[in-house]
Amino acid sequence: MISIQVQQQPFQIAAEQEALWRGKPQVGALVTFVGLMRDINVDREVSAMTLEHYPGMTEKALEAIAAEAAARWDLLGLRIVHRVGLLTPQEPIVFVGVVSRHRTEAFRACEFLIDYLKTRAPFWKKETTPDGERWVEARATDEAAAGRWSP
Numbered sequence: 751m752i753s754i755q756v757q758q759q760p761f762q763i764a765a766e767q768e769a770l771w772r773g774k775p776q777v778g779a780l781v782t783f784v785g786l787m788r789d790i791n792v793d794r795e796v797s798a799m800t801l802e803h804y805p806g807m808t809e810k811a812l813e814a815i816a817a818e819a820a821a822r823w824d825l826l827g828l829r830i831v832h833r834v835g836l837l838t839p840q841e842p843i844v845f846v847g848v849v850s851r852h853r854t855e856a857f858r859a860c861e862f863l864i865d866y867l868k869t870r871a872p873f874w875k876k877e878t879t880p881d882g883e884r885w886v887e888a889r890a891t892d893e894a895a896a897g898r899w900s901p
Contacts, residue, residue, distance in 0.1 A: 751820065751825065751826070751827050751828060752813065752816045752817065752820060752827075752828050752829075753827075753828070753829040753830070754809055754812045754813055754816060754829075754830050755829075755830070755831045755832070756803060756805070756808055756809055756812070756831075756832050756833075756834060757831065757832075757833060757834070758833065758834055758835040759833075760833070760841065760842065761831045761833070761842060761845060763782075763784055763842060763845060766782075766829060766831060766845050766847055767780060767782055767847060769829070770827045770829055770847045770848075770849045771827075771849050774826060774827070774849065776826060776851060777826050777827070777849045777850070777851070778850070778851045778852055778853070779849065779850050779851070779852055779853040779855070779856040779857075780847065780848075780849050780856065781847070781848050781849075781853070781856035781857050781859075781860040782845065782846065782847040782848070782860065783844075783845075783846045783847075783860055783861075783863075783864045784842050784844070784845050784846075785842070785843045785844040785864070786840060786841065786842055786843060787799055787837045787838060787839050787840060787841045787842075787843055788839060788840075789839035789840075791877060791886070794877075794879050794881075795879060795880055796839070796877045796878065796879055797838070797839070797878050797879070797880075798836060798837065798838050798877070798878040799836075799837050799838075799875055799876065799877050799878065799886075800835065800836050800837070800875070800876045800878075801832075801833065801834045801835065801837065801843070801873050801874070801875055802834065802873070802874045802875075802876070803834050803872060803873050803874070804872060807872055808832075808871065808872050808873065811870065811871050811872055812830055812832070812867070812871055815830075815863060815866045815867065815870060815871065816828050816830060816863070818862075818866070819848070819859045819862055819863050819866075820859075822858075822859070822862065823850065823855040823856075823858055823859040823862075824850060824851065824852075824855050825848055825849065825850050825855060825856070825859055826849045826850055826851065827847075827848070827849040828847070828848050828849075828859070828863070829845065829846075829847045830844070830845070830846055830847075830863065830867070831844065831845040832844045832845075832867070832871070832873070834873070844864075844867065846860055846863045846864050846867065847860075848860045848863070862899050865892070865895045865896040865898075865899060866896055866899070868892040868895070868896065869888070869892050869893055869895075869896040870896070874886075
């Protein structure tokens with residue numbers, strides 16, 4: 751039911767979606783989120799971004815986040831694909847997909863997953879800008895979004 755993948759190679763969005771529901775006639779809702787690399791961050795041009803992680807530790811953290819979502823909502827499947835390495839604008843960075851019998855469960859679980867990925871997954875982002883490279887700091891807005899899921 752839970753599938754986690756951290757990889758350098760690109761992924762196919764439609765194929766990831768279809769793998770979640772194909773052959774499962776009980777699925778009534780598929781909700782996905784795809785994060786894309788953009789060419790600007792905080793009013794600064796960005797030509798590339800490098801995502802770093804600790805293999806093993808990152809997958810374990812993603813599995814814990816996914817397990818928490820599965821415990822909170824009645825899900826029939828969950829898939830997270832997160833890229834690492836060098837990315838350029840318009841490339842997909844992350845895929846979060848959730849299937850359930852009903853849309854409410856799927857929407858809430860997907861939103862929870864992306865909020866927690868932004869704040870609790872051990873990824874480090876370094877952007878390439880006209881002024882050179884810089885590490886991306888955590889945002890208070892991401893922490894606030896994740897905080898609303900606290901029990």
